[in-house]
Amino acid sequence: MGAAARHLAISATTLRERLERTQLPPIVPTVAVSATPTALTTTGTVTVTVEATDAEAIQLYRDGTLVATQAGSALAFSEPVTFANNGPRTYRAVARSINREAMAATTVDVAIPVPDTTPPEVTLAISTASVTAPGTVLLTALAMDNVGVASVAFYRGSTLLATDVTAPYGVSVPLAFADNGSVTFTAVATDTSGNTTISAAKVVTVAIPDTTAPQVAISASQTLVTAAGTLVLTATASDAGGVTSVKFYRGTTLLATDTVAPYATSEAITAASNGTYTYRAVATDQAGNTAESSVTVTVNVGRIFPTGALARYTMAAGTDAGVLYDSSGNGHDRPLGTGAGADAADPTYDGVGGLVFGGDDRVSLDLADVTPDLVTVLIQAKADAAMSASRRLFGVRYADGSIWEIYREIDQGILAVRTRVNGVYAYPNFDQAWPLGRALFLGVRVNRATGQFSLSADGGPWQAYRTVAALTDTPVAAYLGADSSGANGWQGTLGEATIYGRGLTDAEVADAYAMTPPLATPAPPPPSAAALTNDGDAFTLSWPASSSLLYVVYSAYAETGRMFVPISPWVQGTTFRDPNVYDGRHVWYQVYRLVNGVEVLHAELNGIQPNRVWESAASLPPGRYENRNFRSLDPNVNDVALTNGQTGTQLYEFINCCFAGMRHALGGFRNRVRGRGLRVWRLHPGGTGVKHGRGLDLQEFRHVDVQYSYFEDVQANYFTLHDNRGAAGDTLLFKFNFVRNVVGMLTDGAGGYKTGADDFYRSQAWQVSSCRAGLTNKDGTARPYTTSLRGAEIMWNLVSNEPGYSRAEDDSSMYKVDGQPDSKVKVQFNMLDGAYCYRPTVHTEFSGGGLMIGDEGGNYISQRFNRVTRISNYGIALLNGHDNESSDNRVVRSPFLYSGERIAVAPPSGLVAAQMWDYNGVGSAMKDNHMDRNVLAFQYQKADGTLVRKPKYVPMAGKNGNTFDDNVEFTADVTVAMEWAELAGWRDDLRAAGLGFGPQSFAA
Structure with missing residues (x-):
């Protein structure tokens, strides 16, 4: 067969086979893929196994890349894993059928988080290796890593200087005298996996002369010294090269040189030191550089004639x-x-x-x-x-x-x-x-x-x-x-x-x-006499004119043992009017004149106040009332009953009015009251177990402004529950008033008072109560119109309590009272003279405190510049609340009455000049209170004659921001003369401020 014939025969055969195949159904393979392991944490090998059916061939892909091909139905593939190919990957197997007409595919994922264990590389360079003048040295670092550098940190010894996260990596380091010597630097590089490498060290030799003065700060144990003692000066001083000495100066006078820390010196302070001084501390370093710091100290020591x-x-x-x-x-x-x-x-x-x-x-x-x-x-x-x-x-x-x-x-x-x-x-x-x-x-x-x-x-x-x-x-x-x-x-x-x-x-x-007053040339004879007259309303004392003399007037009642009380600040002129005597009272006056700084008795006079014309008790509507005399002899009826539940801005004004009775003088709810020149006497109420009446009994008050007034034998002046529904600016003002004898005894049915230790009730010259937001009524409902006080002032008042004729629990009491952060309640410049049990030489029951704030709560109250004398319990007290101050007060208490009799000792826990303790157990809620710069002269005598001083009981001091600092604790004997001196000092303060107190000041 020829070539052409053969070609034709092959083509026919191929065509026939193809025609036959197209007639067969497609073969669909199956495929399964697995990997071992499916996750790696270190370097290693991954093996992928593929098994297929009806497959002519198998192909294996890694992340889309063909990595293996195998004829048949099975495939095994292995590959190494290193940090260089770190990361998750997907293997995909594809199987093709034997008739090559169909295929199947599947995948498997493998996680490979292999860590980076390779550290970075780092090299440190310095701009200079020798520094002889203050300046900077530049540190630079070269850092590399197989993955990436995260940061470079620069160190001086073990101290981190800076961390740089961006190349080029570097930092400038200042160097001064303090750095003299060899300074070693290193750089630490860190890669993105946290691997670190420390560079080779670089050394800089520093030899800089010392031209930097030392640092010094001086402090004084007190910056206001009010009692003789020791002033301690301390200084802190430091220098890079070392401090050789600290010298202490008063002005330019060298006091001491100290060469060893802690640096300190002291000097005795007496009244002869009075004045303002600048104390300096001068520090010297080893190179002779100096620096100084100063502090100003004011010395105002009250002089006392030596006792004993x-x-x-x-x-x-x-x-x-x-x-x-x-x-x-x-x-x-x-x-x-x-x-x-x-x-x-x-x-x-x-x-x-x-x-x-x-x-x-x-x-x-x-x-x-x-x-x-x-x-x-x-x-x-x-x-x-x-x-x-x-x-x-x-x-x-x-x-x-x-x-x-x-x-x-x-x-x-x-x-x-x-x-x-x-x-x-x-x-x-x-x-x-x-x-x-x-x-x-x-x-x-x-x-x-x-x-x-x-x-x-x-x-x-x-x-x-x-x-x-x-x-x-x-x-x-x-x-x-x-x-x-x-x-x-x-x-x-x-x-x-x-x-x-x-x-x-x-x-x-x-x-x-x-x-000691200076010896003086004898003065001309004093005025020959003083005269006492009465116009039916007040006594007037007069004396011949003398422009160079100041006078002060004292009064006492004619009963045995009554204390003469100063009833005026200094009087410059020839007359003084005293309207503060009730009908039928026999009063004695002593007039003293000031000669060479000493009070010299000028005249003593006495008289009896005649009866005034009185109006009966009344219920009055809001309005203005002047020169009226109201009296109620019914122990159940107020002298004047104010209309309860006033609305809006209606105002009561009482000007130069007298009130005498057995119950409260002015009493009512939700009123606005203004008073000037008020004279208030609470008469003996009779009966058995009956309380005296209050002067002012103003409850749920909206506005009270009572100034230049007189209160005698009162149970209290009582202001409770501030009602904010009155007029803008409504507040509490009680200023320039005279409170004589706070009576907290119960009547005995025979014209006097019971003498039992428990026959008393709590009474105050004034009490401010429950003036704060968030209070509730007795039934538990909210009282939304009751608020804290803004602009409240209780200032320049005189309280005079006689032993045996008075009994006060506290002369001044703030009970559940709040001021406001920008407007604290001011209880300031008051003179509290006397606070006793009824029989202070016998009784020892709780009584007789001075100034109290924070009783069952109270915030934002300023109790400052007050004087407290002749008390039988605490002097100043801060018992609760926050942001209160009880500072710059003076507490002077001798163990004896003005007559020289010993005051019986009250319970020791209360008998103390200053108290700051958590009376109500509120813990950390009692905070940021200050009891600073007070003068505490406080002494009592036990029955055996032992004298005891108790200046303070302050367990909250130093806790929760509460401070008790710079207080003067008097250590010598406290005398009656010192108590009288405080009263004279308060009168001097009044005169210096151009102020007076009581109705005579208002009338003038």
């Missing part, structure tokens, strides 16, 4: 002009003299606190005044211009003939002390010039056992002089002026002479000098 005198002669004539009176309380009054001598006369009073000696005058003293081994004598004297010989002021003679004498030596014109022991004279002369006609305040301190004498002039520090033989024998005579022979006695004036059986300190001598 054996005898104090103030040279003031009493009822008997022939007697020299001892004002120490020890009773060493002495006759002025014998009338012997050339002038045959005794010393005479000059009328202004001086005693004139004529050269041979003598006053023999009680030897009990000079017997202790350690004696201090203070004498104020002025030598007569005609003095022509040495003259003795004071002397002591002993049984063996020894003496010591204070005198002025005529030849040298100096102060001297002469001693003669066993016939031998010694002159430890005091180098103090003493011109004739000049007054000198001198002190002599004698230690009899050692023979040591020390002297002081005009309050200066003690100066010691040579020691003489001990004065051991019995003293037989002590005298002012001439000795027993009448020779060489003082020729001139003595102003004061005080004898102590102890050694006084420098500070005490300085205080004594400051508290």
Whole structure:
């Protein structure tokens, strides 16, 4: 068969087969694929196995790429996995049928998160290896990684300087004197997988001169010093090269140099230090660089004449002009003299606190005044211009003939002390010039056992002089002026002479000098008389004109033991009007005038207030009422009943009105009240177990503004539940008022009061109660119109409670009262004098507190600049609430009544000057309160005579932001004179502010 024939035969056969195939059904293969493993966490191998049926061939793809082909129905494929080909992958197997007309495919996924374990590479470079001046060094790093660099961190030693996340990697590092030495730097590179590499270290040598001053800060233990003591100065100082010293200065005066931390020094503070000072701390480093810090300290120490005198002669004539009176309380009054001598006369009073000696005058003293081994004598004297010989002021003679004498030596014109022991004279002369006609305040301190004498002039520090033989024998005579022979006695004036059986300190001598009025030329005779008149409404006291004198008026009732109470600030002029006396009361007045800073009794007068014309009790509508006298003698009826439930801005105004009765003077609910010149007396209500009436009983008040008014024998002035539905600006103002005798006793049915320890009720000069938002009625419903106070002021009021005629729980009480953050309730500049149990020498039940805030809650109250004296319980108290302050107050309490009787000791837990404790147990809700800068002079005496000081009970101090800082705790004895001084100080404050109190001020 030829070629053509063969070709035709093959073509026919192929055509036939193809035709046959097209007639067969398609063969569909199956395929299964698996991988081992399906996940890897380290490098390894992945094996893929494929099994198929009806397959002519198998193809394997990885992520779309053909990786294997195998004829038949099975395939096995393996491949390695490394970090370079890390990541998830999909294997896909395709099986083709034997007739090649159909195929099948399937996939399997393999997860391959293989970690990056290859660390990066890093190299550190520095801009310089040596630094000799302050500046910077640049650190740069070159970092690489097989995957990627995440950051480069730069270190100085082990201290991280900075971290850079973007190439080029670098940081600038400042270097100064403090860095002197070798400084080592490294760089740490971190890749995206967290692998790190530390570079080789680079070292920079730093040698920079020290030109930086040290840092220093000074602080003082107090910035306001109000009591003698020690001021401590401390300083913190630091320097890179080291501090060599800290010097402390007062102004430019070097006080101390301290070379070792902690740096500190101290100095004694007395009243002689009073003033404002700048204290400085100057720190020096090893290179000689210096820096300083300063703090300002104000010293205002109240001076007190030293206590504990054996005898104090103030040279003031009493009822008997022939007697020299001892004002120490020890009773060493002495006759002025014998009338012997050339002038045959005794010393005479000059009328202004001086005693004139004529050269041979003598006053023999009680030897009990000079017997202790350690004696201090203070004498104020002025030598007569005609003095022509040495003259003795004071002397002591002993049984063996020894003496010591204070005198002025005529030849040298100096102060001297002469001693003669066993016939031998010694002159430890005091180098103090003493011109004739000049007054000198001198002190002599004698230690009899050692023979040591020390002297002081005009309050200066003690100066010691040579020691003489001990004065051991019995003293037989002590005298002012001439000795027993009448020779060489003082020729001139003595102003004061005080004898102590102890050694006084420098500070005490300085205080004594400051508290002693200067010797003055006798003033013209005082006005010859004062007059007392009454116009049926008030007493008027008058005296002849004297433009140079200030007066103060005291009053007391005629019953035995009544205390004279100052009823005026200083009066400049010739008259004073007192409208504060009720009908039929017998009142005594004392008028004092101010002479050289000392109150001198000018006149004493007495009279009885006649009956006024009274109106009966009334129920009045809102309106203005002037010069009206209302009185109710029914113990169940108010003098004036105000309309309850006022609306809008209706206002009651009472001007110069009097109220006398047995119940409340003004009582009502939801009122707006304004009062000026009110005079209120609560009369004895009679009956048994009955309470006194209140002055003001204003409940759910909308507005109260009562000023320049007088309240006597009241149970309280009561302001509760502030109702905000009145007029804009409604608030509580209680100012310049005089409250005399708060009565918290129950009547006894016989015109008096029960005396049992439990026969009392709680009473206050004023109580503000439940003035806050969120209160509820008794039935539990909301009281939405009751709010806190804005603009409230209780200021410049005087409370005077007499022992035995009053009983107060608290003179001032804030009970559940809130001010506002930007408008605190002000309880300020008040004088609270006296708060006692009914019988303060016997009773010890709870009573007699001063100023209280936070009772059962209270926030945003400012209780400042108040004075509290003569109390039988706490002085100031802060018991609850937050953001309150009870600061800059003065509490002065002696153990005795004005009469000298001991006050019975109240429960010790309450008898304390200042309290700050969580009375209601509110825990952390009592916070951010401040009780700072108070003066706390508080003392009581136990029955056995032991004196105890209790300045504070402040367990909340230092907790929850509560502070008790810079308070002055008085450590010396507290005297009745100090209490009177507080009252005088308050009057001085009034006068300095141009203010007064009580109705007479309003009338003026």
